[in-house]
Amino acid sequence: MNNYANDRPLRIGxxxxxxxxxxxxxxxxxxxxxxxxGHEVHFISYERPxxxxxxxxxxxxxxxxxxxxxxFKYPDYTLPLSVEMARICCRHQIDVLHVHYAVxxxxxxxxxxxxxxxxxxxxxxxxxxxxxxxxxGKDPGYGPAIHHALLQSDAVTTVSSFLKxxxxxxxxxxxxxxxxxxxxxxxxxxxSREEVRRELGIDNEVLILHSSNLRPMKRIDLLLxxxxxxxxxxxxxxxxxxxxxxxxxxxxxxxxxxxxxxxVRENVIEIxxxxxxxxxxxxxxESESFCLSILEGMFxxxxxxxxxxxxxxxxxxxxxxxxxxxxGDADQSARAVxxxxxxxxxxxxxxxxxxxxxxxxxxxxAIIPKYEDLYRRLxxxxxxxxxxxxxx
Ligand code: GMT
Numbered sequence: 570m571n572n573y574a575n576d577r578p579l580r581i582g583x584x585x586x587x588x589x590x591x592x593x594x595x596x597x598x599x600x601x602x603x604x605x606x607g608h609e610v611h612f613i614s615y616e617r618p619x620x621x622x623x624x625x626x627x628x629x630x631x632x633x634x635x636x637x638x639x640x641f642k643y644p645d646y647t648l649p650l651s652v653e654m655a656r657i658c659c660r661h662q663i664d665v666l667h668v669h670y671a672v673x674x675x676x677x678x679x680x681x682x683x684x685x686x687x688x689x690x691x692x693x694x695x696x697x698x699x700x701x702x703x704x705x706g707k708d709p710g711y712g713p714a715i716h717h718a719l720l721q722s723d724a725v726t727t728v729s730s731f732l733k734x735x736x737x738x739x740x741x742x743x744x745x746x747x748x749x750x751x752x753x754x755x756x757x758x759x760x761s762r763e764e765v766r767r768e769l770g771i772d773n774e775v776l777i778l779h780s781s782n783l784r785p786m787k788r789i790d791l792l793l794x795x796x797x798x799x800x801x802x803x804x805x806x807x808x809x810x811x812x813x814x815x816x817x818x819x820x821x822x823x824x825x826x827x828x829x830x831x832x833v834r835e836n837v838i839e840i841x842x843x844x845x846x847x848x849x850x851x852x853x854x855e856s857e858s859f860c861l862s863i864l865e866g867m868f869x870x871x872x873x874x875x876x877x878x879x880x881x882x883x884x885x886x887x888x889x890x891x892x893x894x895x896x897g898d899a900d901q902s903a904r905a906v907x908x909x910x911x912x913x914x915x916x917x918x919x920x921x922x923x924x925x926x927x928x929x930x931x932x933x934x935a936i937i938p939k940y941e942d943l944y945r946r947l948x949x950x951x952x953x954x955x956x957x958x959x960x961x
Contacts, residue, residue: 729880
């Protein structure tokens, strides 16, 4: 229970990417959880976020309509988004506009706020998720705009301490940032573990899970290379829950002789069924600010072998809730996977700890009140004084 239990429910605007990806999942789940706690939540995006229920109390979706004009070689999203944000803030008296992923959402929110009279202006919260700092922050065409939008926001949060430090380092951003970890709210799987394993054709093999959008940073090449070095090869099967087409990786699967080891399911929404069926998961990413998929597995007592990069060590406690390996070392990753396949006692111990740590540190009960507290603090604070910061 926070200190503001008697305060009125809030009206919150949320903007995120609606497609499969951790930032959209976190933003959508946050909105659902806030609505369940009595707040009114307005999603503003070009499409309905894929995990957003069609009909739920106090949840609204406002699509941003984008027209195409012959003059524009590149369609613009930022301006129609900012206009829709301003319209929704005005019409629904939004208290807090919470944007997930800085580009272009934070810039659009600042612009929306500028369009509104003082008594209609929302507080703006920008949550950085990863490549908005680590990739786009380094791009001279984006960095200064991201820096400006963060400086103008009423609050900036990051999903890990790693990302906070990277934002200081890469963007030279000196303002206050709060670390609020990602969270996950698992739903009850519709089928049993046994049914799902039967569907996947798993006998006595260990089922290794990899769930991602397959972007280059996930290093699927390393994932497959690692598995090709695991012995004996009959001891495991890999299930890829792919948020994109897996086809481009099939030639690596064939080249490495893994055809009978790899099972692919694309664009699964009810991931819980598969999470509960897995014995361990494997992530060979070259960069992750957090890696939500690791956490999703942990809730189902699925320990990971993962690269020791970015925010991953804040999610996995090495040797306690999973195993960390140096990035890019396929041999060491394969040995760690073999260890967990062969040593069932160790696997079970890590599984138990993973489940406990997920619930203790990364549950909605632990995390949502941190956002609510932040929102309450902001709406009690005086309006921000505009700052100028051109660093080009
Ligand atoms: O930043 C991205 O590349 C996309 C983003 C996403 O929407 O999936 O991923 C980031 O945000 C997730 C949710 O906070 C984190 O779990 C991911 O680690 C992070 N990705 C990177 O840092 C590469």
